[in-house]
Amino acid sequence: MFQFLPFSSQIIIFACDYISLKILDMRYVLLVVFSSLLLIYCAGPVEERSTSVGSDGWLRGVTDEKFEIVAGQFGGFARSMMDVHHRYVEMYWAGEDENWQYAEYQLDEMRKSIEDGFERRPARAASGQHFMDVVIPEMANAIAEEDKQIFDEAFELMTLQCNSCHAMEQVAFIQIHKPEVRTGAVMRR
Structure with a gap:
């Protein structure tokens, strides 16, 4: 490509190209990082929509509200x-x-x-x-x-x-006693 130039000149040209590529690469990286941060910042918090799920839509609200309902x-x-x-x-x-x-x-x-x-x-x-x-x-x-x-x-x-x-636990009125009547069906014969 640069065969007409002396060898030392070719090295200098390649070195300059390499440095300019590195500078260009760094600029590109900074541009991508800055753009990404700008997009994230500008997007702001996303508000969740309230939805209903379950048969007949009984479970309503945003995710946190649904968790409270299910926990209840x-x-x-x-x-x-x-x-x-x-x-x-x-x-x-x-x-x-x-x-x-x-x-x-x-x-x-x-x-x-x-x-x-x-x-x-x-x-x-x-x-x-x-x-x-x-x-x-x-x-x-x-x-x-x-x-x-x-x-x-x-x-x-x-x-x-x-x-x-x-x-x-302040529920002393709940007194447990040995069972007197069998209510379950499991018996050993």
């Missing part, structure tokens, strides 16, 4: 306690039937329900921590023994702990 459907700790009550009753009858696998299953589901309740209502966790750390493991050990007398003793202690927790 889960309820607070009382919803967890309804499930815990069901598990408590079923676990009792499983122990009476000496259906140890079913008793273990109910205890594990009870633990999960309580954990879910703590997630929704963290303020309740302090009262329930002893129950989770001590009472449930003791009940699990009693079930593992597969001995009805040991189970009955542990169940009685668990019942006392339930009532103690209720008192700490």
Whole structure:
């Protein structure tokens, strides 16, 4: 290309071209970065449109409002306690039937329900921590023994702990007692 020039001149021309390309590249990069920042700044916050979803559009609002509505459907700790009550009753009858696998299953589901309740209502966790750390493991050990007398003793202690927790949460009027009537259909024959 520049063969008519001496070699040293060719090097200088290539060096100048390289430098000008680098300067051009840098200008291009700065232009792209500046333009992008300008676009982001000028765009400003985007306002979310309120929409309805679900059958018959029952879930309305922007995303945050929908989350609040759905969270309300889960309820607070009382919803967890309804499930815990069901598990408590079923676990009792499983122990009476000496259906140890079913008793273990109910205890594990009870633990999960309580954990879910703590997630929704963290303020309740302090009262329930002893129950989770001590009472449930003791009940699990009693079930593992597969001995009805040991189970009955542990169940009685668990019942006392339930009532103690209720008192700490200012709902001492909720008194739990050993079930007297079987309401579930699961029986060991």
